[in-house]
Amino acid sequence: MEASLLSTAMLSIVAIGFLVCSWGVLNWVWLRPKRLERLLRQQGFLGTPYRLLIGDMKENHQMTKRAESKPTSLTDNIAPHVIPFIHQTVQKYGKNCYTWLGPRPRVVISEMELVRDIFNKFNDFQKPSTNPLVRLLLVGLVSKEGKTWAKHRRIINPAFNLDRLKE
Incomplete structure (x- = not known):
């Protein structure tokens, strides 16, 4: 009887540990990013929708490879060649926007007054x-x-x- 009670207790502890770890992973991978996305939208920011785990890294990598393959001259605007994904996001969503670096949002602030406020x-x-x-x-x-x-x-x-x- 004591052995079955002990095994039941151990099984309960393992199950609780599994649930706690599962909740932590679910929170890290889905719940927290979606909450941050909602809060950013409430504050007036626009940006790309969150994608599970990778965010915008795949598109960012593809656009960077494409930009590196094209030649550039000194008279060209350099932003589309150096940071093509950020440049496209700013063009599409405005000066204040956000992108996703995995499950973490990356906020882009381009208005000088807001940048000055942030630094001060x-x-x-x-x-x-x-x-x-x-x-x-x-x-x-x-x-x-x-x-x-x-x-x-x-x-x-x-x-x-x-x-x-x-x-």
């Missing part, structure tokens, strides 16, 4: 969370956030003054 309000627009291992390996200004980022930006800003760069 660094506390409101946080960098996406990264893997803790990547955070340990990543050092420098890229890894700074909040007041530390503002302090370092203020320190290095004079170094990029036009007169100093000419020297």
Whole structure:
């Protein structure tokens, strides 16, 4: 009797573990991206619809290969050759749009006033969370956030003054 009770308990634990993992994968692959897509549309952004797991990576890769195969001259607009998928998305959906990099949306902001607001309000627009291992390996200004980022930006800003760069 105790053995069957123990096996039932183990089976229950395995089943619960499987359900928790399944819910996590379902949330990562489908529920969270669809929720983010709905929230972006509510905020006025337009973009490509989410496709399971790969997002827009396949189209992005195909367009990049096509653009690399065509010759370009120095007088051409370089954006369609360097970032063809982003260029086409901006042409189709407007200056503020989004694409999908796997299950994560990538927001494109092209209006200078909004870009200026994003850079000035660094506390409101946080960098996406990264893997803790990547955070340990990543050092420098890229890894700074909040007041530390503002302090370092203020320190290095004079170094990029036009007169100093000419020297």
